[in-house]
Every structure is written in C-alpha cells, then in structure tokens.
Amino acid sequence: MAVTVGIVAQRENERAQQLADSLVGLVEKRGDDVLVDNATAEAIDASGVPVDAMNECAFVVSIGGDGTFLFVAREAGNAPLMGVNLGEVGFLNAVAPADAVDAVTALLEEAHSQGAVSGRSVSRLTARGDNWSLEPALNEVLVHGPRRGPAGGVTVDIAVDGEPYASSWGDGALVATPTGSTAYNLSDGGPLVHPTVDGLVITQMCAADAMPSLVVDGDSEITLTVSDAETAWAISDGRNRQPLAPGETVTVTRADNSITLTGPTVDFFQALEKLE
Template sequence: MDVAVGIVAQRNNARAQELAQTLVDTLEREYEGVATVVDELTGAAIDADGVPIPAMGDRDFVVSIGGDGTLLFVAREVGATPILGVNLGEVGFLNAVAPDDAREVVTELVGRLRETESLEGRKLARLQASGADGSWTLDPALNEVVVHGPRRGHGGGATIDVEIDGQRYTTSRADGVLVATPTGSTAYNLSEGGPLVQPAADALVVTQMAAADGMPPLVVDPDAEITLTVSSAETAYAISDGHDRRELEPPATVSIAVADEPVTLVGPQANFFDALEKLE
C-alpha cells in the first residue's frame, strides 16, 4: 500500500529541521509509494513544499520532532491521526524516540503499514470543556482544562464550586480549579500539588489552585460528570491546554468530560518512571 507521512519540526529549531530533512530524504530514497509532507515553517527552512499542519489529518501518521509541547500542538491540529514523538526536549513523557533512532523507527513504521495496513498505538484520553448551556466548546485538551478567576494571585481569584455527578465536592475561594488527564498529571496539575497518575490509569484528577479552604485533589472515574461553577468575580476564564481560552461572565458553569476522540501515539512508548527521574 502507499503510505502518507507528515513531519512537523519544532519551530525555530535547526536540529529538528535537519532531522526532518533527513527523514524526508530517507523515505523518498528508500521507499516507492511513500508521500511525505512537512509543515509550512519547516518547508521554508529546508527549501521544501510545506502544508498547514491541519492538512496532515489525512496522513497515515505524523512525526512530531521536538519536546512534549510540540507534540501537544501537533495533536491539537491533526485530531485522531496517529503521532510518533521524537524527543528533543529534556523530559519526554510523550516523545519516546531519541533523535539518533528516528530514522530507523520511522522506516519500521512505514514497513509495518505496508505489511499490515494498520498501526497499533496507545490511546490517550483528552478532555472536552463546554458551557453548561452548550453555547461554546473548547478544543480538546490532552493535559488539562483550567477554570480560574481574572488573574492568579492576591485579589484575582473567584469562588468555584466543584460538583462530581451532581454531588458537591467543595466550594472555596481559589485562584482556580484544574481537571487533568493521566497524561496531564505531570504538567500543570503537578505544579499545583496534584498527584502523579500512571499513564495507563483510567481516571481524571480534580485539583484546586491556591484555595482558601481547600480539599485534597480528587481522583475520579473518567465517566464522571464534572462541573465547575465560578462566581464572585467580574470575569473568569476556561482554558484548554494553556491555548484555547474562553472568557466567562460569572456566575458561569463549565462542564468537563472525556472527549470522543483520543490521541494515538505509535512507535516505542516512553518509560514513565524514567521520565519522572528527569523532573528531580
């Protein structure tokens, strides 16, 4: 079968761009019937035709070259298309492939696709935040959804009520509340005192941020109905993965649930505990 591969290199990273060029040259030289495309910024850097990243949604898989932030960006743009992460960052919870191994791993994936016409991968849940009245929806979040007041710090919080399956868990004045996936437990959630969650765990985490009268972080079933109602503030925000932002007019209620479409990571998988050691 013919195979279509997308390649995205971290912005303004010469090493990532050089590796993208190597992968393009390798696939086009060693395989007939393999079509490669790079993102527009990488194309400009290596003198190749580039396409917008959302246009890679029809590829068989996309190679993300950079840190976990690059992979988060790629996942947001390509939806359900499988992603292979090549790690140029320091930790690498999502990117398991070392740059020196990228050429071998990518060619193996292409060969496997030609033999089986499919790729097995690890499914990562994403979160979908929306207005309780259904009038708006944020982009799916691979790490977390945050609801907070006008700003962090003194005088910038809000009263936020947390309900799980219609039952109130806590109400407190706080900077905000975040809901994280297992993937996101190592990110913003961890910095706010939330627990680490193994990637394969079927759970979500609800963590208050600098609450005046807070409760411990709560681990809930992924099928739970989570609602955050923010009040006692002039304005507030709901934010998906630090990117997609919705301004709220309190009192306002945000509903958070697992999104229909997960992210699929293919190729070697990162070792969670090895990556944790790099956080120290």
C-alpha cells in the same frame, strides 16, 4: 501502495529542522509520500502544508518538546502520533533523536505490511458551556480568574456527577487526564497518575480552603462554576480559551475521540527521574 507521513518540527529550532530534513529524505527514498508543516518546509526548502492537512496521514511525527506535541495533537485530527523528544522530560515524546530514523522506518514497514500502524489510545477532555466548547485537551482543562496570583482569584464550586466536592476562593481549579497529571496538575500539588489508569484528576489551584486532589472515574462529569470575579477563563491545554461570566458553569467530560500514540512507548518511571 505508498503511504503518507506527516512531519512537524518545533518552530525556530534548527536541530528539529535538521532532523525533519533527514526524515523527509528517508521517507522519499523509500518511495513513500511526506507532508511537512509550512514553517518547517520554509526552513528546509520543501513544499509545506498546514498541520490540519495531515489528518489522513498513516502517522505524524512531532519533533520537539511536549508543547510541539500538544500543538500537533490539536491540529492533526485522528492521525496516529509519534513524538521525538528534544525537550527536557518528554512524557509525550518517547523517541530519542538518535533513534528517530529507526523508529520511522519501523512504522513505515508496519504500515505497508499491516495496512496501518498500531498504538495506544489516549483520552482527551472536552470542556463546554452555554453555546460554546473548547478544542479537546490532551493534558488538562483549567478554570482561573482574571489572572493567576494576587488580585486575580475566583471562587470555583466543583461537583462530580452532580455531587459537590469542593468550593474555595483561589487561583482556580483544573481537571487533568492521566497524561496531563505530570503537567500543571503536578506543579499545583496534584498527584502523579500512571498512564494506564482510567481516571481523571481534579486539583484546586492555590485554594484558600483546599481539599486534597481527587481522582475520579474516567467517565465522570465534572462541573466548575465560577463566582466572585468580574471575569474568569476556561483554558484547554494552555492555548484555547473561553471567557467566563460570574455564575457560569464549565462542564468537563472525556472527549468522544481519543488520539493514538504510535511507535516506541515512554518509560514512565524513567521519565519521572527527570522531574526536578
């Protein structure tokens, strides 16, 4: 029985599109089925579908940087994901372009022999408030004022399982997964967390009275309450956002549904060498 593979390439990236075209040919030559995202399909003269139509695929290949991978993770539902790295560091994308054909071939063979592909489960975060919730975040949920920087701050009161941890005026605060510890968390002075750690990281952003970043149990409930600003924002993975009124609380917990990373794994320590 044929299996179905999803392929998503970084928008307006000719190199990514050419690799996508090669992988489409590989899958079809083997007699399997392939779904290509609309933007890539237009570039390589193929039939396309929305990425959210790939949630039943045996696996989905994301070709690009971490931003492309995060987009695919939001849209592709429960399908296992493999990332081909065209970016600079590639904490989410483990496969070099030169190895993509071999990696996809191996996954197709595994899907046929085992009925599914194996992988590593990675936690995501959910953020919710009164009558709203954001799409799950693979990297982080952050809360900030009207804007980051001068004249854009907010006071954020942070509690862990109901116990106060920190309160300060600043740009805001964030909660990151171990996966996301290398993203905004790191740029705001937070610690690196190994991907196998079952925890969450809380980091204040340019706080006037900053506490050290805190790593808490992965099952913790973290609340962030905003004040001293006319408006604030809760943002999931830099894309999905919710406006907040003064006094509003954002509750962040681990999401019920994780995602599965399949294919070769990232060498975490080797990837760290690429950080500036």
